[in-house]
Amino acid sequence: MEPVELAPTLRPLLESGEKIICIQNKVGLYRDSVRDEEHDNGTVYLTSSRIVYVDQQLPRERSVALHLSRVERWSLHSGFLYTSAKICLHIRAASSSNRIQASLSVAASPTSANWKCVICDYVNRGGGLGKCVLCGVRRQDDSPDLGIDKCRELNVLNDAEQQISCPTCTFDNHTSMERCEMCDGELRHLPPKQTDDVGGIVQHEQRMAVKLSFRAGGSSLFYAALKGALSSLLQDSGSLATVGDTQSAPVVEVWPHRERQTTAGGISTIVSAAHETGRARDVRLKSAFLDLDALTTMANEIVGMAEHIATQLNSPAASKLHKTGGGESDEDSAARVDAFRQYVLDLGIESPVTKDTAGAVFHEELARELCDYLENYVSQSGGTVALVDAYCLYNRAREFTLVYPSDFVQACGMFEKLGLGLRLREYPSGLLAIEDPGSASDALIASRIDSYVQSFGPLTANGLAAMDDCPLTLAEERLWLCERNGQLCRDESIEGVRFYSNIFVQANNNK
Amino acid sequence: MTSVSETVTTFEFPEIHNFPPFFTRQPNEDTWKVQRQLWCDLILAFYKHNRLSLMPLAEAATESPFSNRQIHRSLQVDTLREIIEELVRQGHAVWTGPKNAKDTCMVYWRKPEVWANIIHMWACEHSLCNTVLTLYELANGDDTVKQEFHGLDLSTLRRSLEILQSQGKAQMFAGTSDDDMGIKFFS
Incomplete structure (x- = not known):
């Protein structure tokens, strides 16, 4: 476990490309089945590359993260009576910091990992020889690499060490055998021996187990997400299939064998025909959703591109370039660059919180994410944003995973409770707005409006909206606010409502 | 103001x-x-x-x-x-x-109580106490031309005189119509 960096809103800072998959609160940690008092209650984030524990009480000091690539085996123990459900993770402890990364990258390179001979399918361990031990054919570049765990799963590690010698007849049995194949004598199962990694990189690894105890449920969801994350991680790092899941059974495809259709007629034909239609439908659905997936991948690419452009625009060289660019005035081009930068910044939230990933803590997490996202925007627009505007902006940034208005309002209501830098304010007319309490205090607004009235005379809501660059409804609210505190008075006529400096009260005070 | x-x-x-x-x-x-x-x-x-x-x-x-x-x-x-x-x-x-x-x-730009006082003062000053005057005389008569209450509308006048009556400073007499109302001031 390693310390983790947190955003101001106490969410973990994500690396580029990292996504939050699942969030669960009220989780405690166990180290080697001993309850860890320092990490007893917190929120666990499962991202595409890490498991991050954020402590409830001392988030800055006690939060830790575990890289998924270090997880070797994992299992789920469901809760019973007073025991809460636990996910057990067996970890390869890295003795040097970058070991795991190294082992992954080494495994991916064709020269050193286990590989399967294309001729005889024998799994060779290590790339030292460059040719198959069994048939002597040279290794071809496209022969698939296999992780060590894959080898174990395929039961092809035909090393003597990997077999159990029968104490009675000395027959070398397969490790999975309970009794000897020859004499049916009982086999002594030794504790599983450490397989030597061929690259010699993870040779004397220590093992440890970390348990996540789910005191508020959600373990099965989290477990499913974890399985998915681990398998996709392994696929990304070059291995071919899932590894080491102690519970997963190999998927056996049962039906679509055309050979079975040789018998004509009978119930079997009807059944197989039904399955055939079902299969065809599956294929069609899959191809349809393939396009959607393609769209999503494209969207991610575009977001990446936009970010790239944004960083380029932000670099000092770019601004210099724009300043020296002839033809148009400096201010003009600077404004244009700013606007474009704004568009680009608005483009995307990389890993939006969803109900599926966050579950019970959804609204809290949404509030944190919102705060992260909106803080910049709110300060740019004078400290206040109408809730509707914020909702539109935020949903645009979320791309596909839109959020419900009611959830949004609920999340905004939690700003203050969570101690975030924003707050939700309801004006007497019912208008909701998100405010930065620091930069949008009533006194500030009042003094600003006062200076407007002093210098420009009577003020309409339209005029104020233009001057403050804020929505009309908000401008109205601000004027009403000043009316309520006796600073302004209104004049209603067919031309609309104008607000004047309140000379009634001023004259009265001067008396 | x-x-x-x-x-x-x-x-x-x-x-x-x-x-x-x-x-x-x-x-x-x-x-x-x-x-x-x-x-x-x-x-x-x-x-x-x-x-x-x-x-x-x-x-x-x-x-x-x-x-x-x-x-x-x-x-x-x-x-x-x-x-x-x-x-x-x-x-x-x-x-x-x-x-x-x-x-x-x-x-009432001047309250009836104030009017009552003014009228009573005027009556006393002009030695009209114990004399019966009609309301019309009071409001439109030649004697009161220079007075503030000259041209005062009838209802205000009556309200003022009623106050005087309640204070015991005057007595009203009913005539056949409103114009015929009479008043007698006491000192």
């Missing part, structure tokens, strides 16, 4: 009369209180200057002082009614006509 010029013909409006928000009922309660009092002062000053007393609200709202042609603003009747309510509360006006209609009012 209200400065009333005593030189006859034109009434000089206070500065606030040209302030557009003056004609809009202010929602802020504190502001409204000040605004209402300013209107009350203006009404009394205006009615005193023009020696008016009867005010039909709907008609009055379209005319001066409740309408300012220069800035194209006029007071809503409902707002005017609220202002009159305040005047009534202060004793400077009464509702006339049907009880709940509140369509017309009498504005």
Whole structure:
């Protein structure tokens, strides 16, 4: 476990490309089945590359993260009576910091990992020889690499060490055998021996187990997400299939064998025909959703591109370039660059919180994410944003995973409770707005409006909206606010409502 | 606040009369209180200057002082009614006509009690105590031409005299009609 960096809103800072998959609160940690008092209650984030524990009480000091690539085996123990459900993770402890990364990258390179001979399918361990031990054919570049765990799963590690010698007849049995194949004598199962990694990189690894105890449920969801994350991680790092899941059974495809259709007629034909239609439908659905997936991948690419452009625009060289660019005035081009930068910044939230990933803590997490996202925007627009505007902006940034208005309002209501830098304010007319309490205090607004009235005379809501660059409804609210505190008075006529400096009260005070 | 010029013909409006928000009922309660009092002062000053007393609200709202042609603003009747309510509360006006209609009012730019005093003083000074006078004589007679209460409308006059009567300073006599009412002052 390693310390983790947190955003101001106490969410973990994500690396580029990292996504939050699942969030669960009220989780405690166990180290080697001993309850860890320092990490007893917190929120666990499962991202595409890490498991991050954020402590409830001392988030800055006690939060830790575990890289998924270090997880070797994992299992789920469901809760019973007073025991809460636990996910057990067996970890390869890295003795040097970058070991795991190294082992992954080494495994991916064709020269050193286990590989399967294309001729005889024998799994060779290590790339030292460059040719198959069994048939002597040279290794071809496209022969698939296999992780060590894959080898174990395929039961092809035909090393003597990997077999159990029968104490009675000395027959070398397969490790999975309970009794000897020859004499049916009982086999002594030794504790599983450490397989030597061929690259010699993870040779004397220590093992440890970390348990996540789910005191508020959600373990099965989290477990499913974890399985998915681990398998996709392994696929990304070059291995071919899932590894080491102690519970997963190999998927056996049962039906679509055309050979079975040789018998004509009978119930079997009807059944197989039904399955055939079902299969065809599956294929069609899959191809349809393939396009959607393609769209999503494209969207991610575009977001990446936009970010790239944004960083380029932000670099000092770019601004210099724009300043020296002839033809148009400096201010003009600077404004244009700013606007474009704004568009680009608005483009995307990389890993939006969803109900599926966050579950019970959804609204809290949404509030944190919102705060992260909106803080910049709110300060740019004078400290206040109408809730509707914020909702539109935020949903645009979320791309596909839109959020419900009611959830949004609920999340905004939690700003203050969570101690975030924003707050939700309801004006007497019912208008909701998100405010930065620091930069949008009533006194500030009042003094600003006062200076407007002093210098420009009577003020309409339209005029104020233009001057403050804020929505009309908000401008109205601000004027009403000043009316309520006796600073302004209104004049209603067919031309609309104008607000004047309140000379009634001023004259009265001067008396 | 209200400065009333005593030189006859034109009434000089206070500065606030040209302030557009003056004609809009202010929602802020504190502001409204000040605004209402300013209107009350203006009404009394205006009615005193023009020696008016009867005010039909709907008609009055379209005319001066409740309408300012220069800035194209006029007071809503409902707002005017609220202002009159305040005047009534202060004793400077009464509702006339049907009880709940509140369509017309009498504005007492000088309270009946004050009138009663003035009239009684005048009667004593002119040695008219223990003499019977008609109300018409009081309001329109030649003797009272120079008096402030000359031309005072009948209902205000009667209200004042009733006060005198209740104080034991006068006695009213009923005639055949309102004009025939008589009064006898006691010293």
